[in-house]
Amino acid sequence: MRLLPHPATEDIELTEVLRALSDPVRLQIALRLSVAGEMNCTTAGDDLGVHKSTASHHYRTLREAGVVLTKQEGRLKYMSLRRADLETRFPGLLDAVLSAAALHEAQAARDQRVAADAPAGRPSGVEAHAPV
């Protein structure tokens, strides 16, 4: 079992983590990892709608930002969130991001069902602006 190169906990940078999580595909990967714990890359990347080389690029970005830990076992690679390290360095951050992402995903799924039920309906209350 080999470990790929990762940044040390104290070298994880806030802006890098935020940038890593600001991509929809990578956020989705992180969300899946938070639900399923350890996953291999194929499982994590299934149905992401991107080419496998693109997914591989995202795995690397997440790893180099310090968001995930990757270890190789045989011909498979397993990723997991660096929960403890991130909690040490940026308390509450990962949970806040993942909770928000989970809610957002649930809402998106709801919107899609509504759109399927009433394809010509209004766009789900987006016109009710109240920016102040």
Added chain:
Amino acid sequence: MRLLPHPATEDIELTEVLRALSDPVRLQIALRLSVAGEMNCTTAGDDLGVHKSTASHHYRTLREAGVVLTKQEGRLKYMSLRRADLETRFPGLLDAVLSAAALHEAQAARDQRVAADAPAGRPSGVEAHAPV
């Protein structure tokens, strides 16, 4: 007193917010706003080390992402964090980011003092890796 165009609370997107805060300059602006409350752009952008047009670009990015609210009063523009809106949409997120940024900034300042005291010293414990 005029209000500039902003996204509605329910239209603020997580990935946009994360991307907006993943730039060091914008994170610094957000941090200043969190300490000082409402600020005009000149005050907020002082000593950021970027050209005023670059700063203006960052103000717009923060506004369009839904992070700040901008209102114009005479020839000045005042920005403030959309704390309540962000808390509604992404509970705990902004506080986690700002706390982490504040700590990180304090650490950076400490590192700089240490570097000034011992310019040829070791690079402040970076060699103590413990990635597992």
Added chain:
DNA sequence: CAGAATGTTTGATGCCCATCAAACTGACGT
């Protein structure tokens, strides 16, 4: 050993972004 499975690496492409400089706009003071 041959072949399949699991990712990674290497171009190539197109887009977006951070930055600066210079011109511009809108409001205020004299």
Added chain:
DNA sequence: ACGTCAGTTTGATGGGCATCAAACATTCTG
């Protein structure tokens, strides 16, 4: 009106990033 102040807009530039396709490396299996 004239000049100034505060900030925006408009190129221009350079760099990075997301994506795909194709070739590659490594490991397991028949």
